[in-house]
Amino acid sequence: MARPKPWEADHELWAVIEGLLPKVERRPRHPVRRRHPDRLVFQGILFVLHTGVAWEHLPQELGFGSGMTCWRRPAEWTEAGVWPRLHKVLLAKLRSVNALDFSRAAVDGSHVRALKGGSKTGRSPVDQGRTGSKHHLITDTIGIPLTATLTGGNRNDVTQLIPLLQAVPPVRGKRGRPRRRPDVVLGDCGYDHDNYRRLVRDLGVKPLITRRGTEHGSGLGTQRRVVERAFAHLHWFRRLRIRWEIRDDIHETFLAGCALICWRRLNSR
Incomplete structure (x- = not known):
């Protein structure tokens, strides 16, 4: 066959x-x-x-x-809002089979080069000032993407911490109220800002963010690697490795790859 x-x-x-x-x-x-x-x-x-x-x-x-x-x-x-609704439906299916864990979430950002420019691009500080965009991702404890956003390559990761948490859809799949907020959010030192810690707590989420200057081996890196693995899965889709689209909405369509990752995880059970 x-x-x-x-x-x-x-x-x-x-x-x-x-x-x-x-x-x-x-x-x-x-x-x-x-x-x-x-x-x-x-x-x-x-x-x-x-x-x-x-x-x-x-x-x-x-x-x-x-x-x-x-x-x-x-x-x-x-x-028409098809892609976020598809992602929401698949997250609910994962939660219904106990394959989604909201006890912890991890956030990170990843640069991609934007060769044709367009909206939501900027001079990337990690790519010699070349025009680029940034994918921002939040995952659950085991690395399932909860939501992803797109910004210019010059945006600081910490500025997208609250928008990412607010963009997580209410996930059904079990009796009772839908789940939307994780208990804890993990971030690297790029998210180290006390004002944002306070804003995260205001959402009912505990921030667990690495302080600048912390030596390696603190243990947070081993917990946050799930989001790096999720980026590896997301950028396995070749169209997401480099941004070719001038229109940001077309490129954001390809971030529906998050839903495909959810579908694969659902079928692997």
Whole structure:
């Protein structure tokens, strides 16, 4: 039996996604022109995400539709809020099988080069001032992405600590109120700022952040490595290693790779 390609959406995943997509009626001005099937377009997006190929080089023989179609559709779905809802649904499925742990969360940021510039870019202090962006990620205790955000490469990590915590969706999956805040948040010395510690406590979360000047071996590094591992999984998608999109909303579409990581974790159980 042939092994499925990573960009092929299986029936179970597509059943989840299909219910989240906006319903589009046929345009009366073009009654003959049919809209390309959403499933094939979604697989075209996954193909670009996995391989890093340019939109215009999408192989037509695989039936994805034109590169322009696959470029326009994610923006349409982003505007409809499909990606965060997909991530939220999969997080709830993980929690329902006790595969999500809110006792601790870890945060970190990672630079990516933005070769074409665009919004949410800036001169990166760790890449000789070249234009770049930054992915900010928060994970649970075992490294499952809870949410990810995009900023310019010149933004300090600590400025995104509160936005990351606030962006974690309310996760159902068990009886009672949905879970949204972790008990503890772990961060490296880049998040060492007393004002932000106070803001974190105001959200009902205990900050456990490395102080500047702390020697290696404090133990926090071994607990925070889950977020570094999550970045390795996220940047395994080639399209996320370098930002080619000028439009930030198109690049943020590819951060839906967080949802795919959740799906893989769910299927590995």
